[in-house]
Amino acid sequence: MRKYLLLAALFLIHFSAAATEGMWLPHLLTNLNEKEMKGMGMKISAADIYSVNKGSLKDAIVSFGGFCTGEIISSQGLLLTNHHCGYSSIQKHSSVQNNYLENGFWSRNRGEELPNPGLFATFIVRIESVTKQALQGVTAQMTERERQSVIDKNLQTIRSGLKKETYQDVVIKPFFEGNQYFLFVTETYKDIRLVGAPPSSIGKFGADTDNWMWPRHTGDFSLFRIYAGKDNKPAEYSKDNVPLNPKHFLPISLDGVAENDFTMVFGFPGRTSEYLPSEALKLTVEGQDPAKVGMRDAALKVIDGFMRKDEQIKIQYAAKFASTANAWKKWIGEMQGVRSTGGIDRKLKYEERFRQLATPAQRSVLDSLNSLYKASAPFAVARDYYQELIRNVEMLDFADDAITMLQQPNAKEEYETLKQQYLEKMESLYKNYNNNVDREVATALLDIYFKEVPSNKIGGEAYQIWMETNKDGKTTATKMYSQSAFTSFEKLSAFFNRPFDTVSREVWTDPATRLLIGLRNGYVEHVSDPYSAFLPDMARLQRAYMQAQMDVLKGRRFYPDANSTLRITYGKVNGYTPRDAVEYGISTTLDGVMEKYKPGDYEFDVPEKLRTLYEQKDYGPYGAKGKMPVCFIASNHTTGGNSGSPALDAYGNLIGLNFDRTWEGTMSDINYDASICRNIMVDIRYVLFLIDKFAGAKHLVDEMKLVHPKRKKTSTQLRKKAA
Template structure:
């Protein structure tokens, strides 16, 4: 054999080994399973066919999966349109029905019959009717010499024509989404139901057990579920809310297995994952992990420590800041896990090694070399160029997000701009509406907390971002207070008219022209506008131009990867909130030296974490009683109550509420989270440590039946063994 043939064979062997090691990776389009995945899925243990998962000629699994509100996934689990999703997905609806007298968040809620089920304005459930490849039509008028703007304009015109001519029913909708960085396009015919009613929810002490402390963490003991029902017109079609509507008769609903799972059992997750970026070059991963994640974590870490200190000392502040703290902590924790996971698994090094093999294959083929020879290096170079601008953007975004005084400033500027556009004659009317809106803001605002947050974040921002990206005016203000966060914050909060509703009302009692003039003198407004101006002038323009270059090159690089590596690797498109299926196996994992996690948790673990009166780890008295008596009914196993389990399914945000399915397509669990070390799966899936977390369906049924006494709901379902 020639040396060149040996080298080429080794490259192919490397790629085949890479494909084998990542067998559970991927978020696959369901209509392509028979072509790309069915053989492997069956080899891993699947007992049904690809047609049982996706079919347009008969009821299939896809007909039981809905996009819940456009932000989560839910599944139909009865012939009467009963929906199952996460507690955190239904949280907004549950909260909207809660009051001091009926606190459903704290106490739970269970409709005793369909008449008691609660309607939810603007909550929707969207089914996928069918999916079609429209790539050829979408790219019909695209030529190689077009600019990105010209290319997109040509595509948009074609997409409009495709939508006009698609065959669909009057009540159905159409959407078209780009895939593989705009190299392919798929059309989705959808059916959206707008009457979705709350059926039941456990108390937050079950549905949110562990709260922020356990978020992104395994072992997990959270009963993260809630139930809704889809209602339709009497013709079973989508209809606005009406008391005359009837429960949906679905094309398919999921049978529920009580068998449970064991190690290496095949599992699938079917849902609407939000966003991933799996095909980035190495410099993009470096930028994310080494620069952007660390900047955002530093800002949020400082803000969280201040909030936590006040919340522990003051019950009123705890109430005001509980939601803000949870929102801030969610991605702070995710980004830390992402950094740790990529570094632990050598994610960047693997990217670099893969790129070296890609270059070798490209250079060995004259056609590929001519077409793709420079694309990877050019793309990596653009990421190096964008690094300081992207870092400045994230520091700025975190500053104005977490210092609420700057948010007030932005709201005030927007109000004054509206007055300017509509005319000063409407000032009084618009002022009244604006102040009314601000009352709810200030109810959950504490200037002392915000002052101390700003002390920390101003120091981090001005020390972490080079002055050339901040701008002269903002940096001048920083210098006026001796480049000191506390001195700057003291001036802002002592002198600004924005720190309380009373001061804001006093400011706006003046005529419009007076308010505008005083705005320039207010220290908070002065700094806020200077920061915004500096960002606009010194960061935004170059950032946007470079990002446009990256988008262009990323599209070409994506096509290059598919062309060059397509014979040895299957490609799945990045998540974009469209229907996908992922599959894997039940399995524990070893995140670090001397730590080995099992794949199941039990109610015993809930009681081990139990802290009476603690807002994260308190437990309802009835749950304690059921545990003590081991009164688990048909849902327990050998005197134990399963709660959660993990598997190697590739999931992300938007998969919350997705069904976990066994080899026969039966419902065995409900996806709600990922393990901390595996949150890197959005950019770097690694089967060794990437795990999704699911609540066992038997725990769901145990809570519904034995804890809540809502046995009539279980009786609706089809339980199988």
């Protein structure tokens, strides 16, 4: 008994040291987190964060477009989110005459606010546990398919019996690998109008170079407004709609942040996998990440070389380069972070402690799960090599789309319609395609693919083509890019504007489709199908292992992995030391923007007006000690989907806007470590400064509620001291 008590105590010590870890469901804070949060400095209650009976912080948080988070910052429905979250909407409103991406956009009145068809903002009304109802009739003997079929029927029964308003929706999602289910009643507003955005030279300052990096100096924000019907309920766009009167909006603190200040981030994080076994973590950082990084590294080097020499190619490939580099850089940081913090060793020690407390059956679950990941590893790595090859060699991707179109069940009968849809899509893609660039990317990636992927996972068809071209990427690519119909849209259009029988017969002889089909057939037979065979048992064992962890480790508070539902995370404003002799502070200022300034550079140019404000030190009430704060970091546990999430102080006031993580901390999706995992936020004072002093849109600031909570705290402390 003493042995088990000691082990349990060690678990408690281990997890209290990582107190800032976790993405918590807000309706469970009272029992799980409130005491700790107050001990860390929070001044409000859990009921102030989540309540169904009164306005609370949750009523100011929205899922913005389903891909980001936004928050309400005025009584008139003014919504704040990231610039990169609003980027697509800003782009759609831009033209040569009104380039809002380059010059920014600021509405002077409600009449100038711009509608955005298809954009929406979703509030959470209430959250309920429906685990018992969802799992009714589920047995351990069921296959994964049978289990899911029963659950789906149960969820439909729950939805049909739920009492809600006609304008409300319901979402039910699994948590803890399907061991629990929660229901979310939501309200979605579809009239969202663009109010303001800084130019990209501010909103994307640092662009690809600074992405995932600290120190950061990006003013990553944009403003929208939610409109409702005259009854304040959700309504389709109408000129007669009125600004939303929210249940709650966030007051804004002008007091800034200091070391060790308590912070919260409230939002809709997308996806994490914190409870995987050690072999899964190894597979990620020692197998899959290196494979994907190696392929993208080669592709990016080729594209970068062309972009530096040719302005037209730079324009064509800028977005693709940024998209490719974003995940590439994240995976590198993930590998380095796990390595530098001993993440795999920590996971192994965790599992050893679990085994000491677990029953033989529970230990067997973990061992079997690790064995499955180990056995599936070669297939998982080969899958990533294949997917990166098809993704980054555009001609193969184009050919893949063509074959998919021709193999549809009714392709012959519906050929004219399918062909037209395909060609319309391809015409748009070819505008940003260069045959020479893609040929060099193919040369590099084919060499890597056929070197790193075992021949028994490539298949005979593709390997035959590889041998025909002397097992050389350049020879293979030269043949393909000189003879294929996919080298230009004109050739492609001529090829497909023929009878179906002719096209479907001759497409197999095109060198691009011939290689693609060889690769795809080999991939399906030797990689995808065998790998898919592992997945049902992986899902079953991961669910059992998740439940076993919760059963065995009674002293640990478990939070569910992110799944795009409303969560709150909390931590403190702290710097960090990523490696030997390097120490990062908590905040940056406008001084750093000017230090990075490169006239005319697409990443580091600075608008003239911002330079003038800096030279004159004209910061208004938003500066601090002669400086203009720009960004800060804290130990809040965030991920994709948290973009645009509010950073809140101990009183629930808005102090910043979450937009990124530090490079070394990108591993937080699979291996959070409070020593180096930091989220990056725009200081709200920089946002206000840019709206007021830079944009001249003080009317927007005037509708916000600005507060000074630290002044109030100081006054109280002085009175107590005097007494």
